[in-house]
Amino acid sequence: MKRSIPFLFATLLAACAGAPPTAPQHSFDVHALAxxxxxxxxxxxxxQGKAVLVTTQPTLTQRDVQxxxxxxxxxxxxxxxxQFTPDASQRLARLTREEQGKALAVVIDGQLRLLPRVERPxxxxxxxxxxxxxxxxxxxxVRQLNELRQVPVQPEQKSGGQP
Known part of the structure; x- marks a missing residue:
């Protein structure tokens, strides 16, 4: 057992050193409620911790922010x-027409942060x-959204289980 400790320690150090730290990835999505x-x-x-059901696919993402x-x-x-891009502005208009009187889910970094109510298209x-x-x-x-415009968005990974 004593002989294996240095080997395990060296393996652990090598694993830690092999993966360079990455900058945190931020995300901004707008979803319809379900x-x-x-x-x-x-x-x-x-x-506030209340469960909210949202569509899986966002209508707008950080790519859409102008x-x-x-x-x-x-x-x-x-x-x-x-301010959204012209293409995203059309999707926003369609979404807000369809969801008028309801709330939309604004998800930032994977967390539901805002639930603005759509008063008008x-x-x-x-x-x-x-x-x-x-x-x-x-x-x-503001800083994240303006920075995210320049960052390529990684496609969402599909998994076999529940999200």
Whole structure:
């Protein structure tokens, strides 16, 4: 046993040294909500921990963001204004027409962060996201969205089990 300890230690060190650290991958997705579970839905927890059923495939992703900037709403709270690309603007208009009166799921880094209610169809490709806990949180999202425009998105890995 004593002879195998140095070998195990060397193997462990080699494994750790072989994989260089990677920068964290960020994601931004907009999903429609779903009424019933199916193969094309998944359950996420909202910021309060309540289960929310969303479509598996997002309608919009970080690839669709043309620009993001800080904004503020009437109550002075931080907000993020997002301008989508022309193609994404058409999908956004279709989505907001279909989901008017309902909420959409804004998923950031795999977590359901915002559930904005669609008051009217969005036809100009611009949305203002509200409900951030702090100015720093809004600033982080703006930075990430503007950086993500330049990052190639890896295709989602399909697995045989439940997500």
């Amino acid at each position: 009424e019933r579970p199916s193969a094309s839905t998944r359950t996420l927890a909202d910021p 620009q993001a900037e800080l904004a503020s709403v009437a109550d002075g709270k931080p907000a993020v204004r997002v 969005v036809t100009d490709g611009r949305v203002t996201l509200q409900g951030f806990a702090s100015q720093a949180e809004a600033e982080t999202l």
